[in-house]
Amino acid sequence: MSEEIHIGATLAELGVSLPEHDRALLVTDSNVQRLLPEILRGTMLDELPVAVIEDGEENKTLDSAAHLWREMQRHGLTRSSIVVNVGGGMVTDIGGFAAATYKRGLRFVNVATTLLGAVDASVGGKTGIDFDGHKNQVGVFAETSATYVPLHAFSTLPREQLLSGFGEVLKTAYIGAPELLPQLLETEELNPEAMAKTVATCLRVKSEIVEQDPHEHGLRKVLNLGHTAGHAFESLALRRGRPVPHGIAIAQGLLTALILSHTQLDMPSAHIYSYAEMLRRLFPAVPFTCDDYPELLALIRADKKNVADQIRFTLLPTPGDALPDQTVPEKALETALDITRDLLGL
Numbered sequence: 001m002s003e004e005i006h007i008g009a010t011l012a013e014l015g016v017s018l019p020e021h022d023r024a025l026l027v028t029d030s031n032v033q034r035l036l037p038e039i040l041r042g043t044m045l046d047e048l049p050v051a052v053i054e055d056g057e058e059n060k061t062l063d064s065a066a067h068l069w070r071e072m073q074r075h076g077l078t079r080s081s082i083v084v085n086v087g088g089g090m091v092t093d094i095g096g097f098a099a100a101t102y103k104r105g106l107r108f109v110n111v112a113t114t115l116l117g118a119v120d121a122s123v124g125g126k127t128g129i130d131f132d133g134h135k136n137q138v139g140v141f142a143e144t145s146a147t148y149v150p151l152h153a154f155s156t157l158p159r160e161q162l163l164s165g166f167g168e169v170l171k172t173a174y175i176g177a178p179e180l181l182p183q184l185l186e187t188e189e190l191n192p193e194a195m196a197k198t199v200a201t202c203l204r205v206k207s208e209i210v211e212q213d214p215h216e217h218g219l220r221k222v223l224n225l226g227h228t229a230g231h232a233f234e235s236l237a238l239r240r241g242r243p244v245p246h247g248i249a250i251a252q253g254l255l256t257a258l259i260l261s262h263t264q265l266d267m268p269s270a271h272i273y274s275y276a277e278m279l280r281r282l283f284p285a286v287p288f289t290c291d292d293y294p295e296l297l298a299l300i301r302a303d304k305k306n307v308a309d310q311i312r313f314t315l316l317p318t319p320g321d322a323l324p325d326q327t328v329p330e331k332a333l334e335t336a337l338d339i340t341r342d343l344l345g346l
């Protein structure tokens with residue numbers, strides 16, 4: 001992968017150097033805008049013009065992208081210009097998309113300010129917007145010129161946003177960095193500034209997988225570990241009017257995937273118990289009962305990874321060895337949901 005990744009305490013310490021360009025535009029959301037003086041302190045980036053979109057996933061829209069294109073026009077950006085996205089995954093997705101499509105493609109750099117953005121959204125080449133209620137429906141594959149992760153920026157993240165990022169960290173460790181698991185599973189309190197090594201490892205795992213399958217034809221699907229059940233928990237919570245951050249639902253979906261890994265692929269059950277214990281200690285549960293099973297199963301069946309009405313999961317015969325497209329019978333899934341509830345006391 002061509003993108004460079006820089007992880008450090010602050011941007012000033014990392015010493016941001018943009019690729020040669022004529023003009024540059026910084027893109028951020030209304031929330032992160034207030035934090036910019038602190039995040040950009042000691043760098044040249046604080047002199048750049050700033051284009052702002054409203055914060056929140058509900059603003060990852062075509063209207064917001066159009067606003068960014070207008071700002072690019074107003075500031076006279078050319079094919080030799082560069083866009084600097086400063087924010088979480090929402091900003092890097094839409095900022096990357098707006099840059100990659102303006103004048104058939106400007107270069108862009110990401111500064112990840114959320115843990116989730118750092119370990120997942122800010123690398124891998126997927127950019128896009130939501131459209132007519134469908135997530136990430138319109139977008140392009142486009143790589144960043146560089147990704148910066150200033151860990152100090154995470155200190156202002158609300159706890160649930162940190163946990164959401166930690167859910168993706170755990171997912172990544174089970175996929176490709178099982179050596180991180182003993183320490184991650186013993187975490188008592190999240191301290192993002194001590195996570196440089198963990199973030200670097202997660203980025204390496206994701207980059208290596210994406211490099212082998214940049215356009216998601218096969219292998220890249222392993223990055224969806226925990227997401228088949230996790231998305232269903234996320235959608236159910238949203239429908240019940242109690243939305244949860246994405247990575248928190250994924251952390252719970254990961255438990256269901258570990259249970260299925262045991263029942264379908266003989267993964268040793270000790271992995272389930274150590275994970276469940278960590279989940280109970282750190283994460284809020286995403287509640288569901290057996291009355292929700294028909295809805296959860298319908299949501300899982302509608303998952304885009306399924307073919308010919310078969311339910312498919314990414315599963316692990318052992319941590320570090322993720323297998324995509326494992327067919328799971330409906331009965332086994334119901335049992336796994338039962339065990340998920342048992343282990344979480346739901």
Ligand SMILES: NC(=O)c1ccc[n+]([C@@H]2O[C@H](COP(=O)([O-])OP(=O)(O)OC[C@H]3O[C@@H](n4cnc5c(N)ncnc54)[C@H](O)[C@@H]3O)[C@@H](O)[C@H]2O)c1
Binds near residue numbers: 057088115
């Ligand atoms: N492109 C990819 O491969 C990929 C992968 C995973 C997720 N995503 C996308 O990422 C998005 C989710 O990312 P996210 O969880 O970072 O959400 P987000 O960008 O919406 O950020 C969450 C909230 O935290 C605020 N915030 C950001 N940085 C902050 C800071 N340092 N201190 C305090 N508040 C801060 C934001 O303003 C926002 O309100 C989704 O749109 C998802 O589709 C993309």
Ligand SMILES: [Zn+2]
Binds near residue numbers: 168246
């Ligand atoms: Zn995810």
